[in-house]
Each structure stands twice: as C-alpha cells, then as structure tokens.
Amino acid sequence: MLKNTKSKDNLIKALKIAVAAVIAIATANMLKLNNSVTAGIITVLSIQNTKRETLKTASNRAAAFVCALLLAAVCYKVMGFTILAFSVYLFFFSLLCLSVHWGEAIVMNSVLMSHFLSAKSLGLDMIFNELLLLAIGIFFGILINLHLRRREEEFEILSSIVDEEIKGILQRMSQKLCDNDKHGYNDNCFVRLEEKIENAKECALKNYNNTLRNISAYELDYIKMRENQSRVLKNIYQSIIMINNQPRQTSDISEFLKHIVAQYHRDNDVSGLLDELEDVLENIKQQELPQSRDEFEARAVLFYILKQLEDFLRLKNQFIILYKVTG
Numbered sequence: 229m230l231k232n233t234k235s236k237d238n239l240i241k242a243l244k245i246a247v248a249a250v251i252a253i254a255t256a257n258m259l260k261l262n263n264s265v266t267a268g269i270i271t272v273l274s275i276q277n278t279k280r281e282t283l284k285t286a287s288n289r290a291a292a293f294v295c296a297l298l299l300a301a302v303c304y305k306v307m308g309f310t311i312l313a314f315s316v317y318l319f320f321f322s323l324l325c326l327s328v329h330w331g332e333a334i335v336m337n338s339v340l341m342s343h344f345l346s347a348k349s350l351g352l353d354m355i356f357n358e359l360l361l362l363a364i365g366i367f368f369g370i371l372i373n374l375h376l377r378r379r380e381e382e383f384e385i386l387s388s389i390v391d392e393e394i395k396g397i398l399q400r401m402s403q404k405l406c407d408n409d410k411h412g413y414n415d416n417c418f419v420r421l422e423e424k425i426e427n428a429k430e431c432a433l434k435n436y437n438n439t440l441r442n443i444s445a446y447e448l449d450y451i452k453m454r455e456n457q458s459r460v461l462k463n464i465y466q467s468i469i470m471i472n473n474q475p476r477q478t479s480d481i482s483e484f485l486k487h488i489v490a491q492y493h494r495d496n497d498v499s500g501l502l503d504e505l506e507d508v509l510e511n512i513k514q515q516e517l518p519q520s521r522d523e524f525e526a527r528a529v530l531f532y533i534l535k536q537l538e539d540f541l542r543l544k545n546q547f548i549i550l551y552k553v554t555g
Contacts (some may be wrong), residue, residue, distance in 0.1 A: 245272055248372040252364050259364075262357050263343050270365025273336050275372060278437035282373045285332060286366045292333035293340070293362055296321050300341040301350055309348040317341060336362075379435060383447050386428035390454050393421045395492050397461055401468060402485035405533075406478055410469050418462055425455050446551060453547040460540045467533050475526050477512050481533060484508055488537070497548040498541045505538055 249268035256264035274289070276282040300317045307313035318338055325334045340358045344350050397417050404413045432447035471478070488501060512531070 241275070244372045245275055248272075248275065248368045252368040255364050255368075256361060259360060261360055261364075262347075262354075263361065266339060266343075267361045267364040267368075269339070270336055270362060271368045271372075273332070274366050274369025278434055279373055279439075280437035282370055286370055288330050289333045289336055289366065290362070292321075292325060292330045292337050293359070295324060296333075296337040296341050297355065297358075299324075300344060304344060304350055309345050311345075314342065314345050336365075379431060383428065383431045383435060386424070386431050387447070387450060387454075390421070390424045390428050390451070391492070391494065393417070393424055394454065394457065394461065395489055397421065397465075398485055398489050398492070401461075401464060402482045402489065405468055405471070405482045405485065406474060408472065408474065413469065415462070415465060418458065418465070421458050425451060425458065429455070449547065449550070453543050456543050457540050460536050460543070464533055464536045464540075467529050467536070471526055471529055473526055475530065477527060477530050480508055480511070481530055484534075484537070488541075495548070496544070497552075498544050502538070502541050502545060505534065505541065509534055 248271045252271040253264050253268040256267040261267070274282065274286060276285055296317075299321050300314075303313040303317040303320075307316065321338065321341075322334050325331055340362060343358060344354060347354060400413070400417070404410060407413075429448070429451045432451050435447055436445060484504065487504065491498070491501060509531075512527075512534075
C-alpha cells in the first residue's frame with residue numbers, strides 16, 4: 229500500500245513539474261519576455277516536496293537575486309561583458325551562497341546573470357525582464373504546491389506499525405527473560421524497528437512542513453518518544469542476554485512486562501503501570517538478600533531492567549502529560 233502511495237506521489241510530482249513549467253513559459257511568452265524558457269526552468273527548480281520547503285527556497289532565491297544582481301553589475305562595470313567578468317561574479321556569488329546556505333540559488337540566479345553577458349547590456353529593461361522571469365518561475369513553483377495537505381492517515385498507519393513492533397519486542401522480552409537458553413534471541417527486531425521509525429518520522433516531518441498555520445509538532449514528538457523508548461528497550465535487551473540463571477524475582481518482572489503489553493495503547497498515560505512498578509521494586513527490596521554471587525549479579529541485572537522500564541514508561545507519561553496540557 230505504501231509503495232503504491234510513493235509511486236503515485238512520484239507520478240503526481242512529475243505531472244506537476246511538466247504542467248507548471250509549460251504554464252510559466254507560456255506566461256513569459258505572453259508578456260513578451262526574452263529567454264522565456266528560463267521561467268520554466270526556475271519553476272522546476274522551485275518545486276519542493278513540502279509547502280514550507282517551497283516557501284523557504286523561494287525567499288532564499290529572491291534574496292540571492294538581489295545579491296547576484298549587485299555583484300554582476302560591479303563585475304560587468306569593471307571588466308566589461310566578458311567571460312572573465314562572469315567568472316569573477318560566479319566565484320564571489322557562489323562563495324556567498326555557500327556561506328549562507330543558499331546553495332540551491334547559485335544555478336538559477338547565475339543563469340539569469342548570464343543573460344546580461346549574452347545581451348552585453350545591464351539596462352533597466354533587461355533587469356526588469358530578469359526580475360519578471362524570476363517572479364513568474366517562483367510564483368508557479370509556489371502555486372503548484374498549495375494543494376499539498378497533511379497525510380494524517382498515512383502517519384496513523386506508519387506509527388501503528390511502530391507501536392506493534394515495540395509491543396512485539398516487549399512480548400518477546402517477557403518470554404526470554406525466563407529462559408536460560410537465549411539461543412535465537414538476537415537484535416534483528418531493533419533493525420526492523422529503526423526502519424519503521426524512520427518511515428514514520430519522514431511522514432511526520434512532511435506533514436509538519438505542509439502545515440503553515442496552527443502548527444503542531446505532535447507527530448514529530450510522538451515518533452521522537454518512540455525512538456527514545458527503542459533505545460531503552462535495546463539496553464534492556466542487552467541486560468536480558470546477560471542473565472544466565474533465574475532468581476525468583478525474574479517471574480515477577482516477566483509478569484510486569486506482560487502487563488505493559490496488555491495495556492499498551494496510544495492514549496494510556498501509564499500512570500497505573502508506574503505505580504505497579506513501584507510496588508514491584510518495593511517488594512524486591514523487602515525480599516531476603518541473595519545467597520550466592522551468581523544470584524547477586526542476576527538480581528542486580530534485574531534491578532537495572534526495572535529502572536530501565538521506569539525510563540521507558542516515563543517517556544510515554546511525559547509525552548501524554550505534555551499534550552494534555554498543550555492540547
């Protein structure tokens with residue numbers, strides 16, 4: 229389903245590029261501008277993946293145009309309309325753009341400045357011509373992306389996949405914690421989880437950048453929370469594979485992990501699980517001391533696992549509290 233969506237997105241973007249470029253060129257021709265094809269190229273270069281990226285790129289290129297025009301005017305005035313003058317302009321303009329992170333503006337504005345070299349003129353009519361080409365190209369680049377909307381349903385699907393993967397990891401932990409034989413228990417699940425988190429993060433970022441008003445970082449923060457939880461789970465996994473014998477406290481922690489799985493859903497503030505965790509910790513503290521070095525080491529690892537589970541739950545609790553307050 230997601231692959232089909234991506235293919236459809238590519239098809240739509242290709243169509244947008246072609247249509248917008250043709251309209252920009254037609255508009256420039258209608259206004260009888262010189263080098264009208266440049267308006268189409270500028271439109272193509274202005275189309276980005278999100279509204280926010282498109283607007284940022286447009287503002288950067290407009291500011292870069294002013295700088296390019298001033299630099300080109302100085303170079304052409306001093307050295308004439310020569311290749312040397314254009315080369316000197318290009319050096320200083322590229323240096324400026326790279327310094328202020330306007331790299332995407334170098335090609336577009338340099339094409340415009342090359343028109344002065346070809347015409348061997350820097351008159352007001354030529355400047356106005358280039359300004360209109362830039363304005364038309366940027367305008368249609370922005371216009372073609374105005375329809376972009378947040379894809380909340382896609383994020384729901386991707387984030388639910390992340391949630392199910394984490395739930396499965398917790399379920400396996402509850403089982404493997406009580407097994408002396410850890411054969412076949414590896415960290416491949418974390419590779420899959422990281423891939424799924426990355427997909428959801430990419431979708432959340434696009435949604436954020438396609439919202440210009442009433443901006444909420446809920447989706448980004450949600451995935452960040454799950455990303456942090458995945459790191460905690462990886463620490464717990466490393467601890468589980470260290471346990472070679474099973475103190476009786478192991479079954480208590482295994483049961484607690486099962487409770488986390490049973491109550492694992494998006495809107496749970498996990499306050500009840502945090503209270504239960506405190507009870508488990510208190511119960512372990514009141515039990516008799518370890519009778520051997522092996523038991524002592526195993527119980528130390530189990531205690532560390534419980535503290536890591538506390539971090540895991542608090543990440544979710546803090547996220548829910550944050551959006552209850554701000555929501």
